[in-house]
Amino acid sequence: MIVIVGGGVTGLSTAFWLSRQGHPVTVVEKGILGWEASGRNGGGCTHPYSPLFREEQRLWPMMDEMLGHPTEWRPFRIKVALDEGQLDRLWKSTRLATDQGFAAEALDRAQLRELCPWVGPAAIGGIFWRYGGHANPQRTSQAYAWAVERQGGRILQHTTVTGLRLAGGRAVAVETSAGEIGCDAVVLAAGPHTAQLAERFGHRIPVAPARAEIMVTEPLPLLAHGGIDGNGLYGRQTLRGNLAYGGGPHEWLDLDGDATPRAVNTPVVASLARRLAEMFPGAAHARVIRSWGGIIENTPDGRPILDRLTDPDNVVVATMSSVGFGLSPASGRAIAQLVAQGACDFADLSQLKAARFGNLPLDWRARQGWEALPL
Amino acid sequence: MSSDPTSLAGKEFPLRGRFATVVVGAGEAGITAALAAAEAGQSVLLVDEHPLDPGLMGMDIPWLFGGRLDAAVQNQARMEERIVAARPGLEAAMSAGVEVALGTSAWGGFLRSASSRALAGPMLGLADRRSAWLVGFERIVVATGARDVVVPLPGWTLPGVMGARGFDAALRLYGAFAGQRIAVLGGGVLAAGVAAAARAAGIGIAAEICAAAPLRIEGAVEVEGIAWQEGGAWRQAACDTVVMAIDTVPNLELPDLLGCPIRWDPARGGFVPEAMPGVQVVGDAAGTAPMARAGWMAAALAEPHAVVCACEEVLAGDLRALRPPRYLGAEGPEAGLAALGPLNQDQVKRLTRAGMGACQGRRCRDAVHALVSAERVAPHASHRAPLRPLPLSVLAALEEDPALRANWTGWFGIAAQWLPHWEPVPEHPEFIGGRLTAEDAGK
Numbered sequence: 001m002i003v004i005v006g007g008g009v010t011g012l013s014t015a016f017w018l019s020r021q022g023h024p025v026t027v028v029e030k031g032i033l034g035w036e037a038s039g040r041n042g043g044g045c046t047h048p049y050s051p052l053f054r055e056e057q058r059l060w061p062m063m064d065e066m067l068g069h070p071t072e073w074r075p076f077r078i079k080v081a082l083d084e085g086q087l088d089r090l091w092k093s094t095r096l097a098t099d100q101g102f103a104a105e106a107l108d109r110a111q112l113r114e115l116c117p118w119v120g121p122a123a124i125g126g127i128f129w130r131y132g133g134h135a136n137p138q139r140t141s142q143a144y145a146w147a148v149e150r151q152g153g154r155i156l157q158h159t160t161v162t163g164l165r166l167a168g169g170r171a172v173a174v175e176t177s178a179g180e181i182g183c184d185a186v187v188l189a190a191g192p193h194t195a196q197l198a199e200r201f202g203h204r205i206p207v208a209p210a211r212a213e214i215m216v217t218e219p220l221p222l223l224a225h226g227g228i229d230g231n232g233l234y235g236r237q238t239l240r241g242n243l244a245y246g247g248g249p250h251e252w253l254d255l256d257g258d259a260t261p262r263a264v265n266t267p268v269v270a271s272l273a274r275r276l277a278e279m280f281p282g283a284a285h286a287r288v289i290r291s292w293g294g295i296i297e298n299t300p301d302g303r304p305i306l307d308r309l310t311d312p313d314n315v316v317v318a319t320m321s322s323v324g325f326g327l328s329p330a331s332g333r334a335i336a337q338l339v340a341q342g343a344c345d346f347a348d349l350s351q352l353k354a355a356r357f358g359n360l361p362l363d364w365r366a367r368q369g370w371e372a373l374p375l
Numbered sequence: 376m377s378s379d380p381t382s383l384a385g386k387e388f389p390l391r392g393r394f395a396t397v398v399v400g401a402g403e404a405g406i407t408a409a410l411a412a413a414e415a416g417q418s419v420l421l422v423d424e425h426p427l428d429p430g431l432m433g434m435d436i437p438w439l440f441g442g443r444l445d446a447a448v449q450n451q452a453r454m455e456e457r458i459v460a461a462r463p464g465l466e467a468a469m470s471a472g473v474e475v476a477l478g479t480s481a482w483g484g485f486l487r488s489a490s491s492r493a494l495a496g497p498m499l500g501l502a503d504r505r506s507a508w509l510v511g512f513e514r515i516v517v518a519t520g521a522r523d524v525v526v527p528l529p530g531w532t533l534p535g536v537m538g539a540r541g542f543d544a545a546l547r548l549y550g551a552f553a554g555q556r557i558a559v560l561g562g563g564v565l566a567a568g569v570a571a572a573a574r575a576a577g578i579g580i581a582a583e584i585c586a587a588a589p590l591r592i593e594g595a596v597e598v599e600g601i602a603w604q605e606g607g608a609w610r611q612a613a614c615d616t617v618v619m620a621i622d623t624v625p626n627l628e629l630p631d632l633l634g635c636p637i638r639w640d641p642a643r644g645g646f647v648p649e650a651m652p653g654v655q656v657v658g659d660a661a662g663t664a665p666m667a668r669a670g671w672m673a674a675a676l677a678e679p680h681a682v683v684c685a686c687e688e689v690l691a692g693d694l695r696a697l698r699p700p701r702y703l704g705a706e707g708p709e710a711g712l713a714a715l716g717p718l719n720q721d722q723v724k725r726l727t728r729a730g731m732g733a734c735q736g737r738r739c740r741d742a743v744h745a746l747v748s749a750e751r752v753a754p755h756a757s758h759r760a761p762l763r764p765l766p767l768s769v770l771a772a773l774e775e776d777p778a779l780r781a782n783w784t785g786w787f788g789i790a791a792q793w794l795p796h797w798e799p800v801p802e803h804p805e806f807i808g809g810r811l812t813a814e815d816a817g818k
Binding site (some may be wrong): 032035039049050051069070072093096138139142146157158210211212217218219232233234239240247248249250251252253254256261262263264265266267268269270271273274275276277278280283284285286287288289290291292293298300301302303304321322323348350351352356360364366367368369370372373374375 | 377378379380381382383384386388483485487488489490491492493494498500507509634687699700702703705708714716717719722725726728731732733735759760761764765766767768770771773775779780782783784785786787789791792793794795796797798799800806807808
């Protein structure tokens with residue numbers, strides 16, 4: 001039995017790949033599946049700086065069929081620049097993908113307006129990425145879960161993991177609010193709670209929780225390609241037509257015991273609206289109907305930890321450091337390989353080990369300015 | 376200790392005024408609270424969203440108006456006069472020193488909390504038809520009244536179907552009711568009040584249907600009549616308006632946003648908010664008459680074709696099947712709703728889109744709750760800012776701290792996050808991942 005701690009998108013994808021190969025899995029989630037950042041992010045599927053990028057791009061077009069439920073995945077991204085500085089920086093990140101053989105084309109203002117009638121005269125141009133894409137986070141998280149169950153896996157919601165029972169250098173059981181679950185291997189994919197849980201069996205996995213915000217408008221007529229963003233915002237037009245965009249200041253937080261902090265909103269929502277109206281003046285009449293927050297975790301260098309520990313040697317730690325949704329088809333497959341065969345055969349994960357933080361000062365959050373403000 | 380320039384720490388939210396007490400909602404309870412605070416020597420702001428932006432009325436916000444208000448509501452100045460005339464207490468409040476802001480909606484309430492430590496203090500987000508702003512407060516009194524409950528009866532989405540609160544506002548507050556002859560649904564005080572007000576105004580009453588019965592609202596493009604079963608036979612009546620006066624519920628969106636505990640209490644209408652330090656809830660917003668909708672809801676929701684969510688076109692059958700929205704052309708899981716385990720309305724919303732539309736779930740929230748509570752009472756569906764659907768341009772007008780703009784970043788601003796992860800992280804003396812320059816952060 002492989003127990004996956006955390007019913008977010010990373011843990012669910014791991015369970016999907018493992019159960020697909022016939023491994024018995026149990027996912028243990030303290031609340032509702034995909035409820036935290038996994039189900040409420042920007043839906044982007046474009047991460048060229050990740051060693052999992054190629055696999056991300058290869059897998060997304062197949063996910064609907066493999067999962068048996070729609071993820072709302074759509075290919076391509078369009079980037080909008082409102083000044084030369086923005087355009088330069090867009091090209092910098094574009095080169096990360098084009099250096100790996102993916103294609104991108106410059107767009108002048110007229111071409112940009114043909115793709116998106118809402119951009120105004122302030123837009124100086126853009127880039128069409130013939131790679132990447134976007135999907136619906138909640139629908140995707142749920143689709144993994146239903147596929148896991150169809151493949152014979154078990155999912156326990158509203159069940160809190162309290163610790164691991166170790167014996168002979170291995171995890172032999174996962175202790176939960178609903179009793180012990182005997183295990184042959186464990187995947188710790190508990191998002192911001194990963195540090196807290198790892199500490200209970202003597203491992204230091206440095207992550208700091210933070211809150212971020214997104215807002216969404218009423219539906220507008222559908223663009224041919226909804227994955228369009230820029231001006232300091234990430235986001236997309238959903239398949240229903242809503243404009244869903246996030247970005248801007250985050251807030252560093254502390255966990256509330258075993259609970260995840262409430263994902264409240266602040267007046268930053270109005271700043272998101274301002275930047276969206278700057279980018280799409282032709283849509284400034286669109287009404288904002290909702291906003292939401294999400295709690296994510298970051299490692300000190302902002303990069304994932306995907307690592308099979310040596311003691312206990314049957315535990316894999318997985319945090320995607322605040323960028324987990326889009327990479328999930330690939331990260332889940334990589335983690336499944338770490339569990340089943342000890343190494344990933346399709347991506348170089350050598351830089352993503354926990355050991356890189358071996359000499360991390362205890363007060364690293366304070367040093368980085370990442371501590372929660374006093375209440 | 377360093378600071379993270381791209382975080383919310385140290386950013387300010389400019390305020391347009393600070394008040395000891397703000398009162399939201401200038402009905403009887405709100406005016407009473409505002410007067411009491413002013414008489415105690417406090418600085419008081421009393422806001423009310425009426426006269427409403429006609430755009431919001433068209434979206435059935437905050438009540439079910441059913442398109443039955445005439446063009447008079449377009450004249451904002453005249454409507455403002457009417458509202459002052461309809462609520463004589465407003466003049467008294469102004470004389471007592473209360474600052475009154477009409478035509479001003481409260482779209483957000485922000486308190487300092489474990490999840491929002493960077494906020495300097497309590498703030499209320501306000502907006503008129505042009506712009507949004509913030510005010511600071513020490514104490515807030517929520518007097519936002521009650522909201523119409525929509526029972527998804529056949530034909531309810533036709534123009535001409537109103538709620539009791541919507542009808543009352545059209546008739547008495549705005550003097551702009553555009554109908555001639557109404558049918559009234561509901562068996563309690565609420566329905567009796569609607570009928571009495573209609574009679575007093577000389578409006579014809581085509582039918583009064585007191586108990587849940589097989590029924591359909593008829594009409595091609597708008598309400599033309601109603602048919603219902605009585606004593607085994609179908610009866611019919613011609614009318615241009617149907618007033619659904621079955622039930623109302625406390626309008627608890629602002630207390631919910633502020634973090635007040637929300638409790639299920641059918642004796643007080645359904646979900647009711649509890650006070651918390653600095654937040655007081657008064658009048659109908661704190662609790663209404665005992666719940667009277669259960670029988671009507673059960674009958675309406677038994678029909679698989681009942682249109683529960685009109686914005687997103689979600690039928691009762693779609694909800695039970697947990698069917699994805701129609702544009703995906705896919706089926707839900709074989710087990711339907713049972714595939715989710717204990718039901719949560721927000722989760723069902725995200726999967727079916729019921730409650731996700733432009734009316735912000737006002738028209739379907741109670742019906743969806745009834746449907747997902749067949750086995751156990753589901754938790755209440757959350758409310759999110761903005762509590763009124765405001766145009767991007769209105770929210771965009773909120774004054775912004777220049778430091779927030781100068782340090783804006785798309786995502787955390789950690790330099791190493793955006794460099795190839797197959798290469799080691801470059802050494803940085805202070806920030807382990809390095810900081811993006813202010814210029815680079817702007818991407």
